[in-house]
Amino acid sequence: MKALPKKWRVHQGRDPEAELHNLKRRFQAVSGRFHRTVRLRRMYRLLKMAGIAAVASFAITWISMSFSPWPLLTTLRHLAAFPHCNAARAVDLAPANRGEPGYWQHHDRDKDGKSCEPWTMP
Template sequence: MKGLPKGWRIHDGRDPEEELRKLKRRFQAVSDRFHRARRLRSLLRQIRLPALLLTGIFAVVTVLVTLSPWPFTTTVRHLASFPSCGLARAIGLAPAYRGDPGYWAHQDEDSDGRSCETWKSH
């Protein structure tokens, strides 16, 4: 056919615009799969540390409750009184004597075997 540059062909029966749209859709599908997988990996990376921490905390509490000489609810109250005497008083375990639920050595200021005293026994 005259008038076309050398190497150019006429697309008989094919629509180049439609083929281009199909090709763009295929590239978009591949790109979408890639970005979906990347977002999922990012989410898993963000969740990993909190999930490990929660699993560790659950394991520690389970071991402590299992090894405790007290019933479950008393053990949970005992563990809840660990941070401060205010919490121990709020849940009704203060003052506590050595060996009783609610007694923690770091809350026994004068080492007399009684924690979270409201007044000094001198």
């Protein structure tokens, strides 16, 4: 096999394995910085969304409590009675008349102004 001309030589005194190792190390350093930045951005976005959700829920709670005609604990019990009559009974707000805490229109079956009234079998 003929030898290559001297000017065609690629590795004039350099170690290709060492250069490859050095190049891989540098690429890993760059990609590590990139991935660290991506993780920090995700964490920042998550914290920002959690903060916004906390502030929004606090504001909604504050506004709903400020317009309520009842004290805070009674208002919370009234809201807990919303799903069904068993929940209203669990927080001691059933039966309730129209305008009282614990009265929800969808709990009033016969539309007489009294919700969650006990039914007796005829």
